[in-house]
Amino acid sequence: MNGEHFSPRLAARRRNGTIFKWLCFGATIFAIVMLVILLVDVTSDGLRWLSIDFLTRYPSRIPARAGIKSAILGTLWMMGLTASISFPLGVGAAIYLEEYAPANWFSRLLQTNIANLAGVPSIVYGILGLTVFVRFFGFQRSVLAGAATLSLLVLPVVIIASQEAIRAVPRSLREGAYGLGATRWQMIRHQVLPVAMPGILTGTILSLSRAIGETAPLIMIGALTFIAFPPTSPMSPFTVLPIQIFNWASRPQADFHDLAAAAIVVLLVILLAMNATAILLRNRLRKQL
Amino acid sequence: MSDHALETRDLSVFYGDTPAVKSITLTIPSRRVVAFIGPSGCGKSTFLRAFNRMNDLIPSARVTGEVLFRGLNLYDPTVDPVEVRRRIGMVFQKPNPFPKSIFDNVAFGLRINGFRGKLADKVEESLQQAALWDEVKDRLNDNALGLSGGQQQRLCIARALAVEPEIILMDEPASALDPIATGRIEDLIRVLRENYTIVIVTHNMQQAARVSDLTAFLYVGELIEYGETEQLFTNPREERTEQYITGRFG
Numbered sequence: 421m422n423g424e425h426f427s428p429r430l431a432a433r434r435r436n437g438t439i440f441k442w443l444c445f446g447a448t449i450f451a452i453v454m455l456v457i458l459l460v461d462v463t464s465d466g467l468r469w470l471s472i473d474f475l476t477r478y479p480s481r482i483p484a485r486a487g488i489k490s491a492i493l494g495t496l497w498m499m500g501l502t503a504s505i506s507f508p509l510g511v512g513a514a515i516y517l518e519e520y521a522p523a524n525w526f527s528r529l530l531q532t533n534i535a536n537l538a539g540v541p542s543i544v545y546g547i548l549g550l551t552v553f554v555r556f557f558g559f560q561r562s563v564l565a566g567a568a569t570l571s572l573l574v575l576p577v578v579i580i581a582s583q584e585a586i587r588a589v590p591r592s593l594r595e596g597a598y599g600l601g602a603t604r605w606q607m608i609r610h611q612v613l614p615v616a617m618p619g620i621l622t623g624t625i626l627s628l629s630r631a632i633g634e635t636a637p638l639i640m641i642g643a644l645t646f647i648a649f650p651p652t653s654p655m656s657p658f659t660v661l662p663i664q665i666f667n668w669a670s671r672p673q674a675d676f677h678d679l680a681a682a683a684i685v686v687l688l689v690i691l692l693a694m695n696a697t698a699i700l701l702r703n704r705l706r707k708q709l
Numbered sequence: 710m711s712d713h714a715l716e717t718r719d720l721s722v723f724y725g726d727t728p729a730v731k732s733i734t735l736t737i738p739s740r741r742v743v744a745f746i747g748p749s750g751c752g753k754s755t756f757l758r759a760f761n762r763m764n765d766l767i768p769s770a771r772v773t774g775e776v777l778f779r780g781l782n783l784y785d786p787t788v789d790p791v792e793v794r795r796r797i798g799m800v801f802q803k804p805n806p807f808p809k810s811i812f813d814n815v816a817f818g819l820r821i822n823g824f825r826g827k828l829a830d831k832v833e834e835s836l837q838q839a840a841l842w843d844e845v846k847d848r849l850n851d852n853a854l855g856l857s858g859g860q861q862q863r864l865c866i867a868r869a870l871a872v873e874p875e876i877i878l879m880d881e882p883a884s885a886l887d888p889i890a891t892g893r894i895e896d897l898i899r900v901l902r903e904n905y906t907i908v909i910v911t912h913n914m915q916q917a918a919r920v921s922d923l924t925a926f927l928y929v930g931e932l933i934e935y936g937e938t939e940q941l942f943t944n945p946r947e948e949r950t951e952q953y954i955t956g957r958f959g
Contacts, residue, residue, distance in 0.1 A: 523768060592805035596865070598766060600818035600872055601795030610817060611807060 459688070466682030474682060478648040479664065483675035488683050490647040491664040494563065495632060495690065497651045498660050501567030502574065502631055507624055509571070510578030514620075517579070518586040519608055538576035545573045546640025554641050561642035564654035569637050574627040581623020585616040618702040625698035629691055635662040661687045713777075714739040714876050714906035715760060715797075720774035722755050722764055729755040731930040732774065737876075737923075742898060742907045744921035744938065746914055748953070752930040753910045754802075757878050760908065761797040762790040778876075795822055798874035802881040804861035806853035806868075811836075811845050814853045814864055818872040831871060839867035840897050859890025866897065870905075877901065879909040883916065895920050914954055918942050926950045 469483075477487025513534075521527040549569030559565035589612045597607040638660060645667040647659045661683055668680035715737040722730040730752045737743050745753040755764065762783060764770040776783040783793055795818075806814050815832040824831065832849075836842040841863040845856070853864055862882060869877055879898075883891040898907055898920045911917050917924050918938060925935040926947070934941060934950045945951045952958055 592801060592803060593807060595801060596805040599794055599799035601791055602821050603791050606821045615808060
């Protein structure tokens with residue numbers, strides 16, 4: 421054996437491996453620790469305001485009487501409408517791009533633009549929403565105008581996530597369906613969509629999680645900050661939790677800062693509930709497959 | 710009715726500008742088993758997929774020449790490939806059951822083609838025909854992916870039979886299976902032969918010899934020799950056929 425051609429330095433190589441493992445562990449822990457600090461800080465500030473009354477009262481100038489009923493309902497309306505607009509549009513666009521679009525320059529142009537739209541700052545969508553939905557379509561400062569704006573914001577992400585889910589459906593399934601005399605739409609409807617649906621839902625709910633925290637575009641289109649009644653239709657004026665939080669946090673009184681913290685806790689709970697729903701739904705659909 | 714199930718005339722298939730199948734003319738008789746053999750990449754699968762217009766699904770593929778089915782050219786502009794694929798069924802190399810229940814796998818083809826009889830009866834009949842019924846009759850609602858590879862492939866055959874094709878194309882149907890499962894597929898082919906025309910692509914020459922009545926040997930996209938299986942394997946006319954079946958290349 422020509423041992424002199426190698427200097428194995430095994431101890432040093434193993435040590436480097438160990439160092440790298442701990443660096444990666446540190447990176448993981450960093451994100452979690454920050455989240456925990458945030459949660460503890462917010463909860464400790466807001467805890468004394470958290471009560472059923474806080475959830476069922478309307479905003480007030482007096483901190484002890486203030487609540488977030490209109491903001492919670494506004495957020496739920498907003499998410500419901502945004503989901504109902506962006507899901508069919510996003511999945512439809514993804515199906516077109518993956519299954520129907522011919523491979524030409526026009527399809528590539530569409531694809532590139534959708535990817536770029538995903539990176540457009542949300543305030544820009546706010547300006548667009550103000551021009552198009554609030555003024556041109558005459559939706560006024562309604563939940564519908566807000567939901568339409570947020571739908572534009574999340575659409576690129578919904579489309580891209582759905583496309584990826586659709587693309588992951590194996591070719592063998594498509595051929596199996598075609599081989600039995602399925603039309604393209606039958607193949608998509610019965611084989612591709614059921615298999616892709618868990619991925620599509622995950623992408624949609626994650627993008628809604630982004631929309632639920634959006635403030636800037638909604639302020640842009642004129643969401644109100646003080647509303648003493650719940651939205652009753654898509655045309656109602658509205659406020660949402662992040663705007664209520666922003667409003668309280670920007671007031672000078674310390675009590676309002678703590679109210680903002682309490683509202684943040686509620687927002688995070690709604691967010692976690694949405695993500696949990698996404699996971700449950702996905703697991704259930706996977707099991708059916 | 711003619712005793713020809715399928716006939717190709719000057720059939721060529723190109724991927725882009727590269728020919729994969731070069732001007733093949735041959736006749737496939739009714740209710741016989743025809744095997745296509747040849748080394749990997751010889752164009753046998755591409756040729757097979759031309760029979761039910763599966764190559765239409767590959768954007769770069771182009772077909773010239775004719776495939777006659779009941780006197781009708783399948784590549785005529787008036788022919789709908791969707792209808793072709795119901796009447797000329799296909800079983801693929803790797804078992805590809807849908808990720809649904811066993812029942813729904815068979816029922817899918819019936820539903821999409823507007824089957825008007827009793828669904829459950831037809832599903833049972835198809836599973837019987839594919840020699841799978843006894844193994845699955847108590848778990849029709851279980852997911853088909855829980856079946857063994859051989860059972861999955863017989864399910865795919867049942868699924869194809871359900872839509873009442875006249876011809877069944879099999880693209881190396883046993884290449885992903887163990888010898889016992891392969892044997893069962895081959896037994897099944899021998900039974901199905903009584904009612905269907907079967908075209909099978911295989912790179913297993915013993916399999917071709919065991920199950921087929923006629924064998925075609927393809928090499929780099931050309932039909933080298935086509936004849937009775939026994940004659941082709943014992944007394945080939947072409948030197949290249951002899952070299953291939955005796956294992957000197959391929």
